[in-house]
Amino acid sequence: MPADTLKPVHVRYFAILREQRGVAEESFETEAATATALYQELQTRHGLAIPPESLRVAINDEFVPWETEIKPGDRVVFIPPVAGG
Amino acid sequence: MFELSDTPLENLDARAGMADPRAGAFVTFEGWVRDHNDGQSVTRLEYEAYPALAVSEGKRILAEARAAFDIVDARCVHRVGDLAIGELAVWIGVTAAHRGEAFRACQFIIDEVKRRVPIWKKEHHAASDSGWINCHQLPAHS
Numbered sequence: 001m002p003a004d005t006l007k008p009v010h011v012r013y014f015a016i017l018r019e020q021r022g023v024a025e026e027s028f029e030t031e032a033a034t035a036t037a038l039y040q041e042l043q044t045r046h047g048l049a050i051p052p053e054s055l056r057v058a059i060n061d062e063f064v065p066w067e068t069e070i071k072p073g074d075r076v077v078f079i080p081p082v083a084g085g
Numbered sequence: 086m087f088e089l090s091d092t093p094l095e096n097l098d099a100r101a102g103m104a105d106p107r108a109g110a111f112v113t114f115e116g117w118v119r120d121h122n123d124g125q126s127v128t129r130l131e132y133e134a135y136p137a138l139a140v141s142e143g144k145r146i147l148a149e150a151r152a153a154f155d156i157v158d159a160r161c162v163h164r165v166g167d168l169a170i171g172e173l174a175v176w177i178g179v180t181a182a183h184r185g186e187a188f189r190a191c192q193f194i195i196d197e198v199k200r201r202v203p204i205w206k207k208e209h210h211a212a213s214d215s216g217w218i219n220c221h222q223l224p225a226h227s
Contacts, residue, residue, distance in 0.1 A: 015133050015205035016217040050223045058203075061137040077135055077203075083218035084132070084139075084163060084204030085116050085175050085195060
């Protein structure tokens with residue numbers, strides 16, 4: 001892959017995912033085309049155990065479909081099952 | 086109005102700002118931290134939110150309630166951080182001309198908040214490991 005396909009992204013982790021990842025947030029460069037691919041990359045790299053079917057994804061503070069394209073500078077959050085109230 | 090609060094809600098003046106000449110009913114719901122869940126003795130709860138999306142999704146739920154029910158106003162405040170047994174975790178207030186719509190809207194709001202708003206709670210137990218509620222069934226760290 002040519003270097004110019006690398007995009008900077010910022011990922012925040014909450015609750016069980018924060019504990020699995022061991023950090024609350026990180027910035028890095030990715031070749032992932034979609035949110036699906038980005039989560040696969042993180043699962044492979046960090047052993048995140050939660051299957052994507054159990055998560056929702058937000059980009060730039062809005063819920064989005066998993067197939068949403070990742071753009072340079074995106075702020076991405078993978079959202080475990082919620083339990084407010 | 087949907088807000089997150091990292092300070093106790095016990096002294097929240099729930100009626101302030103909700104008085105309205107059109108309102109004949111004021112229904113509130115308070116969610117409290119209880120000392121047991123699923124047969125386990127609970128010592129405290131830890132609430133964590135994704136603030137930006139929790140507030141925008143919470144406001145969306147309140148707007149949906151105003152569109153779906155004949156109400157005057159609806160508000161919700163949710164705690165984050167460490168909560169002790171008995172503390173107030175979530176407060177919802179709904180005003181309406183008549184009680185029926187106020188009760189129905191209040192129920193809708195708490196159900197949707199629990200289902201959709203990115204807030205998590207970790208249960209701390211007296212006798213065993215703690216866990217994130219609704220994530221128990223998910224795989225542990227590999």
